[in-house]
Amino acid sequence: MSRPARATSKGRAAAAAADQAALLPGLVIASHGRHCVVETPEGARVICHPRGKKLGVVVGDRVRWQPSQDEGTVEQIEPRRNLLYRQDEIRTKSFAANLDQVLILVAAEPEFSEHQLARALIACEAEHITPLIVLNKADLTELFARAWQRLAPYRAMGYSVLPMAAKPKDGQVPEGCLLDDVIARLQGHTTLILGPSGAGKSTLINRAVPGASALTGEISQALNSGKHTTTTTTWYWLDAARTGALIDSPGFQEFGLRHIDPAQLAAYMPDLKPHVADCKFYNCTHLHEPGCGVRAAVAGTAQTPRFYEESACSPTTISANRYKIYSDLFDELSAVPNYGVG
Numbered sequence: 001m002s003r004p005a006r007a008t009s010k011g012r013a014a015a016a017a018a019d020q021a022a023l024l025p026g027l028v029i030a031s032h033g034r035h036c037v038v039e040t041p042e043g044a045r046v047i048c049h050p051r052g053k054k055l056g057v058v059v060g061d062r063v064r065w066q067p068s069q070d071e072g073t074v075e076q077i078e079p080r081r082n083l084l085y086r087q088d089e090i091r092t093k094s095f096a097a098n099l100d101q102v103l104i105l106v107a108a109e110p111e112f113s114e115h116q117l118a119r120a121l122i123a124c125e126a127e128h129i130t131p132l133i134v135l136n137k138a139d140l141t142e143l144f145a146r147a148w149q150r151l152a153p154y155r156a157m158g159y160s161v162l163p164m165a166a167k168p169k170d171g172q173v174p175e176g177c178l179l180d181d182v183i184a185r186l187q188g189h190t191t192l193i194l195g196p197s198g199a200g201k202s203t204l205i206n207r208a209v210p211g212a213s214a215l216t217g218e219i220s221q222a223l224n225s226g227k228h229t230t231t232t233t234t235w236y237w238l239d240a241a242r243t244g245a246l247i248d249s250p251g252f253q254e255f256g257l258r259h260i261d262p263a264q265l266a267a268y269m270p271d272l273k274p275h276v277a278d279c280k281f282y283n284c285t286h287l288h289e290p291g292c293g294v295r296a297a298v299a300g301t302a303q304t305p306r307f308y309e310e311s312a313c314s315p316t317t318i319s320a321n322r323y324k325i326y327s328d329l330f331d332e333l334s335a336v337p338n339y340g341v342g
Protein backbone atom coordinates (compact mmCIF):
# COMPACT_ATOMS: atom_id res chain seq x y z
CA MET A 1 0.00 0.00 0.00
CA SER A 2 2.92 2.27 0.42
CA ARG A 3 3.70 2.22 -3.32
CA PRO A 4 1.17 4.78 -4.57
CA ALA A 5 2.07 7.14 -1.73
CA ARG A 6 5.74 6.91 -2.66
CA ALA A 7 4.93 7.50 -6.29
CA THR A 8 2.88 10.57 -5.35
CA SER A 9 5.64 12.10 -3.25
CA LYS A 10 8.16 11.30 -5.98
CA GLY A 11 5.85 12.92 -8.47
CA ARG A 12 5.56 15.98 -6.28
CA ALA A 13 9.32 16.19 -5.88
CA ALA A 14 9.74 15.92 -9.65
CA ALA A 15 7.15 18.65 -10.22
CA ALA A 16 8.87 20.90 -7.66
CA ALA A 17 12.23 20.28 -9.35
CA ALA A 18 10.69 21.15 -12.72
CA ASP A 19 9.19 24.37 -11.25
CA GLN A 20 12.56 25.24 -9.75
CA ALA A 21 14.28 24.64 -13.09
CA ALA A 22 11.79 26.95 -14.80
CA LEU A 23 12.89 29.82 -12.54
CA LEU A 24 15.71 32.00 -13.77
CA PRO A 25 18.69 33.12 -11.68
CA GLY A 26 19.22 36.84 -11.15
CA LEU A 27 20.82 39.52 -9.02
CA VAL A 28 18.87 42.42 -7.49
CA ILE A 29 20.65 45.62 -8.52
CA ALA A 30 18.11 48.24 -7.40
CA SER A 31 15.01 48.28 -5.28
CA HIS A 32 12.35 50.79 -4.52
CA GLY A 33 9.09 50.21 -2.70
CA ARG A 34 7.48 47.11 -4.13
CA HIS A 35 9.58 46.90 -7.30
CA CYS A 36 13.13 45.92 -7.96
CA VAL A 37 15.44 45.55 -10.92
CA VAL A 38 16.84 42.07 -11.48
CA GLU A 39 19.91 41.54 -13.64
CA THR A 40 20.29 38.23 -15.50
CA PRO A 41 23.64 36.43 -15.77
CA GLU A 42 23.78 37.74 -19.36
CA GLY A 43 23.44 41.32 -18.12
CA ALA A 44 19.82 42.05 -19.14
CA ARG A 45 17.79 44.09 -16.64
CA VAL A 46 14.15 43.39 -15.82
CA ILE A 47 11.72 45.13 -13.50
CA CYS A 48 10.33 42.57 -11.07
CA HIS A 49 7.71 42.43 -8.35
CA PRO A 50 8.30 40.13 -5.40
CA ARG A 51 5.80 37.27 -5.02
CA GLY A 52 3.86 38.07 -1.84
CA LYS A 53 4.31 40.87 0.65
CA LYS A 54 6.62 38.89 2.91
CA LEU A 55 9.35 38.46 0.32
CA GLY A 56 11.51 41.46 1.23
CA VAL A 57 13.93 41.77 -1.65
CA VAL A 58 17.16 43.71 -1.05
CA VAL A 59 19.90 44.96 -3.39
CA GLY A 60 22.60 42.28 -3.55
CA ASP A 61 20.11 39.42 -3.22
CA ARG A 62 20.58 36.44 -5.50
CA VAL A 63 17.09 35.47 -6.53
CA ARG A 64 15.06 33.04 -8.64
CA TRP A 65 12.50 34.78 -10.79
CA GLN A 66 9.89 34.07 -13.40
CA PRO A 67 9.39 36.18 -16.50
CA SER A 68 5.92 37.39 -17.42
CA GLN A 69 5.67 39.49 -20.59
CA ASP A 70 8.26 42.25 -20.24
CA GLU A 71 8.42 42.17 -16.43
CA GLY A 72 8.97 39.44 -13.88
CA THR A 73 8.15 38.02 -10.45
CA VAL A 74 10.76 37.22 -7.84
CA GLU A 75 9.79 33.82 -6.46
CA GLN A 76 12.66 33.04 -4.11
CA ILE A 77 15.61 34.68 -2.42
CA GLU A 78 18.70 32.52 -2.07
CA PRO A 79 20.18 32.31 1.47
CA ARG A 80 22.08 35.49 2.33
CA ARG A 81 25.66 35.64 3.56
CA ASN A 82 24.82 38.78 5.48
CA LEU A 83 22.32 41.64 5.51
CA LEU A 84 23.20 45.13 6.63
CA TYR A 85 20.21 47.02 7.95
CA ARG A 86 19.09 49.71 10.34
CA GLN A 87 16.10 49.76 12.62
CA ASP A 88 14.38 52.53 14.53
CA GLU A 89 11.16 52.56 16.57
CA ILE A 90 9.01 52.51 13.48
CA ARG A 91 10.67 50.45 10.82
CA THR A 92 13.47 48.28 9.61
CA LYS A 93 15.31 49.35 6.48
CA SER A 94 17.81 47.23 4.67
CA PHE A 95 20.89 48.66 3.03
CA ALA A 96 22.06 45.61 1.07
CA ALA A 97 22.81 41.89 1.26
CA ASN A 98 25.82 39.63 0.56
CA LEU A 99 28.50 42.26 1.14
CA ASP A 100 32.26 41.81 1.30
CA GLN A 101 32.96 45.21 2.82
CA VAL A 102 31.42 48.54 3.78
CA LEU A 103 33.24 51.74 2.88
CA ILE A 104 32.34 54.48 5.35
CA LEU A 105 33.20 57.78 3.75
CA VAL A 106 33.65 60.83 5.97
CA ALA A 107 35.48 64.08 5.29
CA ALA A 108 37.52 66.83 6.89
CA GLU A 109 34.41 68.96 6.36
CA PRO A 110 31.55 68.87 7.00
CA GLU A 111 32.58 67.63 10.44
CA PHE A 112 31.45 64.03 10.81
CA SER A 113 29.50 62.65 13.72
CA GLU A 114 31.47 60.07 15.67
CA HIS A 115 28.19 58.62 16.93
CA GLN A 116 27.06 57.92 13.37
CA LEU A 117 30.41 56.41 12.49
CA ALA A 118 30.29 54.19 15.59
CA ARG A 119 26.75 53.07 14.74
CA ALA A 120 27.72 52.04 11.22
CA LEU A 121 30.75 50.13 12.56
CA ILE A 122 28.65 48.31 15.16
CA ALA A 123 26.12 47.28 12.49
CA CYS A 124 29.01 45.91 10.38
CA GLU A 125 30.47 43.99 13.34
CA ALA A 126 27.07 42.46 14.11
CA GLU A 127 26.92 41.10 10.54
CA HIS A 128 30.63 40.17 10.34
CA ILE A 129 31.25 42.59 7.46
CA THR A 130 34.66 44.25 7.17
CA PRO A 131 34.47 48.06 7.35
CA LEU A 132 36.88 50.40 5.62
CA ILE A 133 36.92 54.02 6.78
CA VAL A 134 37.98 56.67 4.24
CA LEU A 135 38.64 60.27 5.28
CA ASN A 136 38.25 62.61 2.30
CA LYS A 137 39.39 66.19 1.61
CA ALA A 138 43.01 65.72 2.70
CA ASP A 139 43.79 69.02 0.91
CA LEU A 140 41.99 70.96 3.68
CA THR A 141 45.11 70.59 5.79
CA GLU A 142 44.05 71.88 9.21
CA LEU A 143 40.54 70.47 9.22
CA PHE A 144 41.92 67.20 7.90
CA ALA A 145 44.53 66.95 10.67
CA ARG A 146 41.82 67.45 13.27
CA ALA A 147 39.53 64.85 11.69
CA TRP A 148 42.44 62.40 11.30
CA GLN A 149 43.15 62.81 15.00
CA ARG A 150 39.50 62.09 15.84
CA LEU A 151 39.90 58.81 13.98
CA ALA A 152 42.96 57.79 16.04
CA PRO A 153 40.97 55.45 18.33
CA TYR A 154 39.57 53.70 15.25
CA ARG A 155 43.03 53.09 13.84
CA ALA A 156 44.20 51.88 17.24
CA MET A 157 41.35 49.37 17.44
CA GLY A 158 42.42 47.87 14.13
CA TYR A 159 40.17 49.46 11.51
CA SER A 160 41.69 50.44 8.17
CA VAL A 161 41.50 54.21 7.78
CA LEU A 162 42.59 55.65 4.43
CA PRO A 163 43.26 59.32 3.67
CA MET A 164 41.92 60.62 0.35
CA ALA A 165 41.63 63.82 -1.66
CA ALA A 166 38.98 62.91 -4.25
CA LYS A 167 38.74 66.40 -5.70
CA PRO A 168 41.22 68.80 -4.08
CA LYS A 169 40.39 72.50 -4.41
CA ASP A 170 43.70 73.41 -6.05
CA GLY A 171 43.92 70.15 -7.98
CA GLN A 172 46.98 69.06 -5.95
CA VAL A 173 46.56 65.66 -4.31
CA PRO A 174 48.60 65.39 -1.10
CA GLU A 175 51.01 62.45 -1.09
CA GLY A 176 49.38 59.11 -0.28
CA CYS A 177 45.84 60.40 -0.72
CA LEU A 178 44.97 59.21 -4.21
CA LEU A 179 41.38 58.42 -5.06
CA ASP A 180 42.68 55.64 -7.30
CA ASP A 181 44.26 53.90 -4.29
CA VAL A 182 40.81 53.76 -2.68
CA ILE A 183 39.25 52.53 -5.93
CA ALA A 184 41.91 49.78 -6.08
CA ARG A 185 40.63 48.52 -2.71
CA LEU A 186 37.20 47.96 -4.26
CA GLN A 187 38.23 45.69 -7.13
CA GLY A 188 36.99 42.13 -6.91
CA HIS A 189 34.70 42.86 -3.95
CA THR A 190 31.11 43.86 -3.34
CA THR A 191 31.29 47.10 -1.36
CA LEU A 192 28.49 49.15 0.14
CA ILE A 193 29.36 52.85 0.37
CA LEU A 194 27.87 54.86 3.22
CA GLY A 195 28.53 58.38 4.32
CA PRO A 196 27.04 61.69 5.38
CA SER A 197 25.97 64.22 2.76
CA GLY A 198 28.81 66.33 1.40
CA ALA A 199 31.61 63.86 2.20
CA GLY A 200 32.28 63.19 -1.49
CA LYS A 201 30.27 60.05 -2.19
CA SER A 202 29.14 61.16 -5.67
CA THR A 203 32.68 62.25 -6.53
CA LEU A 204 34.02 58.81 -5.59
CA ILE A 205 31.25 56.86 -7.33
CA ASN A 206 31.50 58.89 -10.54
CA ARG A 207 35.25 58.29 -10.71
CA ALA A 208 34.99 54.58 -9.87
CA VAL A 209 32.06 54.04 -12.24
CA PRO A 210 32.08 56.27 -15.32
CA GLY A 211 28.49 56.89 -16.37
CA ALA A 212 27.13 56.19 -12.89
CA SER A 213 24.87 59.24 -12.73
CA ALA A 214 23.25 58.44 -16.07
CA LEU A 215 22.64 54.88 -14.91
CA THR A 216 21.13 56.08 -11.63
CA GLY A 217 18.77 58.35 -13.57
CA GLU A 218 17.66 55.49 -15.81
CA ILE A 219 17.04 53.11 -12.94
CA SER A 220 15.20 55.57 -10.75
CA GLN A 221 13.03 56.61 -13.66
CA ALA A 222 12.18 53.00 -14.44
CA LEU A 223 11.32 52.29 -10.82
CA ASN A 224 9.35 55.45 -10.16
CA SER A 225 7.38 55.71 -13.37
CA GLY A 226 9.17 58.79 -14.57
CA LYS A 227 9.92 60.56 -11.29
CA HIS A 228 13.56 61.20 -10.50
CA THR A 229 14.69 60.24 -7.05
CA THR A 230 17.97 59.70 -5.31
CA THR A 231 16.55 57.56 -2.52
CA THR A 232 17.07 54.27 -4.31
CA THR A 233 19.84 51.86 -3.37
CA THR A 234 21.81 51.11 -6.53
CA TRP A 235 24.37 48.52 -7.56
CA TYR A 236 27.19 49.51 -9.97
CA TRP A 237 29.60 47.10 -11.59
CA LEU A 238 33.20 48.29 -11.40
CA ASP A 239 34.49 46.25 -14.32
CA ALA A 240 33.24 44.75 -17.56
CA ALA A 241 33.86 41.22 -16.25
CA ARG A 242 31.51 42.02 -13.33
CA THR A 243 33.87 40.87 -10.58
CA GLY A 244 33.59 43.94 -8.38
CA ALA A 245 30.67 46.16 -7.44
CA LEU A 246 29.88 49.32 -5.53
CA ILE A 247 26.49 49.79 -3.89
CA ASP A 248 25.29 53.29 -3.12
CA SER A 249 22.68 53.57 -0.42
CA PRO A 250 21.21 56.51 1.47
CA GLY A 251 20.42 56.38 5.17
CA PHE A 252 23.73 56.85 6.98
CA GLN A 253 22.28 59.83 8.84
CA GLU A 254 19.57 57.91 10.69
CA PHE A 255 21.33 54.71 11.62
CA GLY A 256 18.99 53.06 14.13
CA LEU A 257 20.47 50.08 15.95
CA ARG A 258 17.31 48.80 17.61
CA HIS A 259 18.10 45.30 16.35
CA ILE A 260 21.23 45.14 18.51
CA ASP A 261 20.91 43.49 21.91
CA PRO A 262 22.45 45.96 24.44
CA ALA A 263 24.11 43.03 26.23
CA GLN A 264 26.06 42.36 23.00
CA LEU A 265 27.03 45.96 22.36
CA ALA A 266 30.48 45.83 24.00
CA ALA A 267 31.33 42.73 21.94
CA TYR A 268 30.73 44.78 18.78
CA MET A 269 33.14 47.54 19.88
CA PRO A 270 36.70 46.24 19.37
CA ASP A 271 38.20 48.64 21.94
CA LEU A 272 35.77 47.53 24.67
CA LYS A 273 35.62 43.84 23.84
CA PRO A 274 38.97 42.62 25.28
CA HIS A 275 38.20 44.22 28.64
CA VAL A 276 34.86 42.46 29.14
CA ALA A 277 36.76 39.34 30.26
CA ASP A 278 38.10 41.34 33.23
CA CYS A 279 34.64 42.21 34.59
CA LYS A 280 33.76 40.68 37.94
CA PHE A 281 30.16 39.96 36.94
CA TYR A 282 29.39 37.88 33.84
CA ASN A 283 26.36 40.06 33.08
CA CYS A 284 28.15 43.38 33.73
CA THR A 285 26.59 46.30 31.84
CA HIS A 286 29.86 48.27 32.21
CA LEU A 287 27.88 51.24 33.47
CA HIS A 288 28.07 51.10 37.27
CA GLU A 289 29.15 47.66 38.53
CA PRO A 290 32.17 47.32 40.83
CA GLY A 291 35.12 45.42 39.37
CA CYS A 292 34.26 46.38 35.78
CA GLY A 293 37.16 45.73 33.38
CA VAL A 294 35.73 48.08 30.75
CA ARG A 295 35.41 51.09 33.04
CA ALA A 296 38.89 50.42 34.45
CA ALA A 297 40.27 50.74 30.90
CA VAL A 298 38.69 54.09 30.08
CA ALA A 299 41.46 56.62 29.41
CA GLY A 300 42.03 59.02 32.28
CA THR A 301 39.92 57.02 34.74
CA ALA A 302 42.07 53.89 34.89
CA GLN A 303 42.45 52.49 38.40
CA THR A 304 44.72 49.66 37.39
CA PRO A 305 48.20 50.75 36.27
CA ARG A 306 48.46 48.02 33.64
CA PHE A 307 45.65 49.67 31.68
CA TYR A 308 46.98 53.17 31.99
CA GLU A 309 48.56 54.70 28.91
CA GLU A 310 49.39 58.30 28.13
CA SER A 311 47.72 58.15 24.76
CA ALA A 312 43.95 58.15 24.63
CA CYS A 313 44.12 55.89 21.60
CA SER A 314 46.38 53.08 22.74
CA PRO A 315 45.08 49.63 21.84
CA THR A 316 44.76 48.90 25.57
CA THR A 317 42.70 51.93 26.57
CA ILE A 318 39.22 53.09 25.70
CA SER A 319 38.88 56.78 24.86
CA ALA A 320 36.45 58.75 27.03
CA ASN A 321 34.50 59.59 23.88
CA ARG A 322 34.11 55.96 22.87
CA TYR A 323 32.95 55.02 26.37
CA LYS A 324 30.36 57.82 26.19
CA ILE A 325 29.16 56.44 22.84
CA TYR A 326 28.83 53.01 24.46
CA SER A 327 26.87 54.26 27.46
CA ASP A 328 24.58 56.48 25.35
CA LEU A 329 23.85 53.61 22.98
CA PHE A 330 23.34 51.16 25.82
CA ASP A 331 20.74 53.50 27.33
CA GLU A 332 19.07 54.01 23.97
CA LEU A 333 18.87 50.29 23.21
CA SER A 334 17.69 49.42 26.73
CA ALA A 335 15.04 52.12 26.97
CA VAL A 336 12.46 50.19 24.98
CA PRO A 337 11.83 46.51 24.34
CA ASN A 338 14.09 45.04 21.68
CA TYR A 339 11.80 43.52 19.08
CA GLY A 340 14.54 41.85 17.07
CA VAL A 341 14.50 41.70 13.28
CA GLY A 342 11.36 43.18 11.76
Ligand SMILES: Nc1nc2c(ncn2[C@@H]2O[C@H](COP(=O)(O)OP(=O)(O)OP(=O)(O)O)[C@@H](O)[C@H]2O)c(=O)[nH]1
Nearest residue numbers: 137138165166167168169197198199200201202203
Ligand atom coordinates in the same frame (compact mmCIF):
# COMPACT_ATOMS: atom_id res chain seq x y z
N1 LIG B 1 38.31 70.36 -0.90
C1 LIG B 1 37.81 69.22 -1.36
N2 LIG B 1 36.54 69.16 -1.76
C2 LIG B 1 36.07 67.97 -2.23
C3 LIG B 1 36.88 66.81 -2.30
N3 LIG B 1 36.13 65.80 -2.78
C4 LIG B 1 34.90 66.30 -3.00
N4 LIG B 1 34.86 67.62 -2.67
C5 LIG B 1 33.74 68.55 -2.77
O1 LIG B 1 32.81 68.27 -1.75
C6 LIG B 1 31.50 68.58 -2.19
C7 LIG B 1 30.59 67.39 -1.95
O2 LIG B 1 30.98 66.33 -2.80
P1 LIG B 1 29.95 65.27 -3.38
O3 LIG B 1 30.73 64.24 -4.10
O4 LIG B 1 28.85 65.96 -4.06
O5 LIG B 1 29.45 64.69 -1.99
P2 LIG B 1 28.25 63.72 -1.63
O6 LIG B 1 28.74 62.93 -0.47
O7 LIG B 1 27.83 62.96 -2.82
O8 LIG B 1 27.17 64.72 -1.15
P3 LIG B 1 25.59 64.70 -1.37
O9 LIG B 1 25.40 64.85 -2.86
O10 LIG B 1 25.12 65.84 -0.55
O11 LIG B 1 25.16 63.36 -0.85
C8 LIG B 1 31.61 68.97 -3.64
O12 LIG B 1 31.61 70.37 -3.73
C9 LIG B 1 32.96 68.40 -4.06
O13 LIG B 1 33.55 69.13 -5.10
C10 LIG B 1 38.26 66.92 -1.86
O14 LIG B 1 39.03 65.96 -1.88
N5 LIG B 1 38.64 68.14 -1.40
Ligand SMILES: [Zn+2]
Nearest residue numbers: 279284286292
Ligand atom coordinates in the same frame (compact mmCIF):
# COMPACT_ATOMS: atom_id res chain seq x y z
ZN1 LIG C 1 32.01 45.57 32.97
